[in-house]
Amino acid sequence: MKKPRPKPPKSRTAVAKTPTLADIAAEVGVTKITVSRALNTPDQLSPATLEKVLAAIKRSGYTPNLLAGSLSSNRSKLIVALVPSISGAMFTATMQNVAEHLQQHGYQLLIGQAGYDDAREDALLEAVIGRRPDGIILTGIVHSAQARQKLRAARIPVVETWDLTSRPIDMLVGFSHPAIGKAAAEYLWQRGCRRPAIISPDDRRARLRAAAFTAFYAAKKIPVPAVEAPAPTPMGDGRSGLATLLRDHPRIDSVFCGSDNLALGALVEAKARGISVPKQLKVIGYGDQSYGKDADPPLTSLRIDGAAIGRIAAEMLMARAAGQSPKKKVVDVGFAIVERASA
Amino acid sequence: MKKPRPKPPKSRTAVAKTPTLADIAAEVGVTKITVSRALNTPDQLSPATLEKVLAAIKRSGYTPNLLAGSLSSNRSKLIVALVPSISGAMFTATMQNVAEHLQQHGYQLLIGQAGYDDAREDALLEAVIGRRPDGIILTGIVHSAQARQKLRAARIPVVETWDLTSRPIDMLVGFSHPAIGKAAAEYLWQRGCRRPAIISPDDRRARLRAAAFTAFYAAKKIPVPAVEAPAPTPMGDGRSGLATLLRDHPRIDSVFCGSDNLALGALVEAKARGISVPKQLKVIGYGDQSYGKDADPPLTSLRIDGAAIGRIAAEMLMARAAGQSPKKKVVDVGFAIVERASA
DNA sequence: GGCTTTCATGTTACCGGTAACATTTTCACG
DNA sequence: CGTGAAAATGTTACCGGTAACATGAAAGCC
Known part of the structure; x- marks a missing residue:
């Protein structure tokens, strides 16, 4: 039976509202x-x-009101990118390129800071999925099984970046961190370094590089002393890191640094101690930041094409948005060793 | 008259949907x-x-689906912050603090990159307002009249930061750029500098600082040569900037740099030319980035408490969300001169 | 001029939640 | 054990848009 019609509910917003x-x-x-x-x-x-x-x-x-529009049309014209830290200069070029490409297609990029901590990533991802973006760009690959499941269930196009896995959630643009660690080790080995050391950030990807570096030398029965600094690593950690290494292992002849910041700090510390680079100590960085070439001596570093990562990731998402599926779901952009004077 | 009931419309999404x-x-x-x-x-x-x-x-x-929830409840639990560039290390501490504070209240922070270009800011702002966030944090003050009007009309709490104006859109946490330029000029003047120069990024706030610096010396009939570099300024621009200045004005005795990056570059260039700092040339930076103290010589710089800006901005927004109006709508966090060896 | 197309606009329902109020159930207590 | 208050759950409408289909007006055509 029909209930009596309830009296007209009062307007929910008493104050003047924005026009609709x-x-x-x-x-x-x-x-x-x-x-x-x-x-x-x-x-x-x-x-x-x-x-x-x-x-x-x-x-x-x-x-x-884009909330209403997106809800109705099931398209939000919004892409969300999650980065470990907005300060990390590494990802800047990537985001810059993503933003530019998306803009051309009328999409908007919002960036979320996930931190280097996995626990928080899950909560943030949940909130991001809830806003139903048309695409998600992740820095690094997602490891929590639950998060992976939710991402899949949400049917939102996902691009993982800056890393490599054979089983991406959806799409991937990255490169191999172990390959970088190995390349750095080979590079130093060929230049005669037999007592290398490592200064590394403590995030997972940096550890992959460090582990591969260590493995290369381990195969030659050479142990590699290492110190870690909490990401994101400021230059000062490179100074203190090298100081620690020299105290415990005074005879090291090279340092593989997990970031250019650390490498720069190591250069400063070496200079302060009168250690000549590259003669007595070779220093190699990672990231090839713009300031590396102005360092004294100019910094040898491993270069990643962050801009390409951004461009390709954006293209993949736009292809998806247009209903196509990209030719390749996994792209390895590789890396290069930029040889300068420090190693 | 009642029209015949249309046949039941087919489901809009043929494929399996996510659960509701x-x-x-x-x-x-x-x-x-x-x-x-x-x-x-x-x-x-x-x-x-x-x-x-x-x-x-x-x-x-x-x-x-937070789109639906937000639409219905008129609360999105989302704060959007617009920064000129995610690479700008200056704003990192601010954003970090904002994010942390918001998280405690169950709010989420998304960051949008506005660029240093005003034209784009308007379009981005429109898109941001459309998503109906519960608050907007802006870096710098908004100058477009239309954007200001839309922000007001949207009735979204707004905090402008990193600058000062007597007529904010809503709330403001910042400091005076002219005061900084003047302070830097006084500092150098007191140390005997009579032939100063400026290397500055080309963004509006940096120009305010430079202009105040120049004005101080102009009052003493001393002209101040200046070079500009496009923001965000890499270290290399500091090198080339100083080179340019020295070519045209070989007798300068000090440089006021609009960013620590520029100052660092200037230090490198000075060292390369055998110019002793601070004896022959005093160098002063802006931002007091962490790497400044590891420079050689350690960098004198103007310090802004970016963390405080973030904390206060977040508190203001959370107070608003709780229905209170903050005691002060405008907060000047000031600045400090950090004296080190370079000036 | 009548008929089919195309163009311009309207109607209805629905997206997936939450607000506000209503109703039912549970529980405390005299 | 009845009664009133509190706790648990339900009903209805609505947030502000867009999809899909419908309709009326203008235009093309033989």
Whole structure:
């Protein structure tokens, strides 16, 4: 049986609200959908109507509620990227490129700071998925099984970056960290270094590089002393890191640094102690930051093409948005050793 | 007259969709609102029901659609911060602090990159407002009249930061750039510098500092040669900047650098030319980045408490969210001169 | 001129949640 | 054991848009 109709509920917002489609429509004397079309598909309207509607929109200072639009259309025109730290200069080029590419397609990029800590990543991912972006770009690969499952269940295109795995959640653009560690080791080995050491950030990817470096020398029965610094590593940690190494292992002849910042700090410390680089000590960095070439001596470093990562990731997402599936779901952008004077 | 009822429209999404509140509710045998309460106000439910619902949620991998929730409740639990560049180390501490504070209150921070270019800021702001965040943090003050009007019309709490104005859109946490330029000039003047120069990024705030610096010396009839570099300024621009200055004005005795990066580059260039710092040339930076103290010589710099800016901005927004209005709508966090060996 | 197309606009339902109020159940207590 | 208050759950409407289909007006065509 029909219940008696409840009395009209009072308006939820007592104060003046921001204008909506309906307000504009009423003012112009058309329906909501016409106003919607004026904004989204203007060539579907007659020039006269279009002009009237746009004028009213302008007059009222109306800003479309994208929450409502996205909910209805199931498209948010929003891509979310998660980075470990917004300060990490490494990812800047990537994000810059992503943002530029997305902009061309009318998409917006928002960046979330995940931290280097895995625990928080899960919570953040949940919140991100909840906002139903049209794509998610992750720095590094996701390790929590639950997070992977949720990402898959959400059916949102995902690009993992800056790392490599044979089983990505969806798509991937990255490179092999172990390959970098090995390349650095080979490079130093060929230049006669027999007593290398490592100064490394404590994040997972840096550890992969360090482990591969150590493994290379271990195969030659050479142990590699190492110190770790909490990411993101400031230059000062490179100074103190080298100081620690020299105290415990005064005869080291080379340092593989897990970031250019650390390498720069090591250079400063070496200079302060009168150790000549590269003669007595070879120093090699990672990241090839722009300041490396201005260091004294100029820094040898491992270069990653972060811009390419961003460009490719964005292209993959845009392809998906257009309904295509990208030719390759996994792209390895590789790396290069930039040889300068420090090693 | 009632039109004939249209035939039931076909489902909009043919493929399997992600689960919704209704799905969970049906599975457990309760209504949507009960499931909603399980997530938002769990102590309103009986323990038995709560457990059943949560189990079903977990089983299904359900992720709440925050678009729908925000639309309905008019609260998004989202704060958006716009920074000129995510690479700018200056804003990192601010964002870090904002993120931490917000997290404690269950809010999420997303960062948008606005660029140093004003034109784009308007478009980005429009998109941001459209997502109806519960607060907006801006780096710098907004200058476009239209953007200011839209921000006001949207009734979203806004905090402008890193600058000062007597007429903020809403709230403000910052400091005076001209005061900094003047302080730097006084500092150098007192140390005997009579032929200063400037290397500055080309963004608006840096120009304010440079202009005040120049004005101080102009009052003493001393012209100040200056070079500009496009923001964000890498260290290399400091090198080339000093080189340019020395070529055109070989007798300068001090440089006020608009960023620590530039100052570091200037130090490198001076050293390369055998110019002794601070004896022949005093160098002063801005930002007091962590690497400044490891420079050779350690860098004198103007320190801004970016962390405090972030903390206060977050507190202001959280106060607003709680329905209070903060005691002070404008906070000047000031600055300090950190004296080291370079000047 | 009548008929088919195309163009411009409207109607209805729905996206997936939450607010506000209503109803039912449970529990304490005289 | 009845009664009133508190606790648990339900009902209805609505947030502000867009999809899909419907309809009326203008235009093309033989």
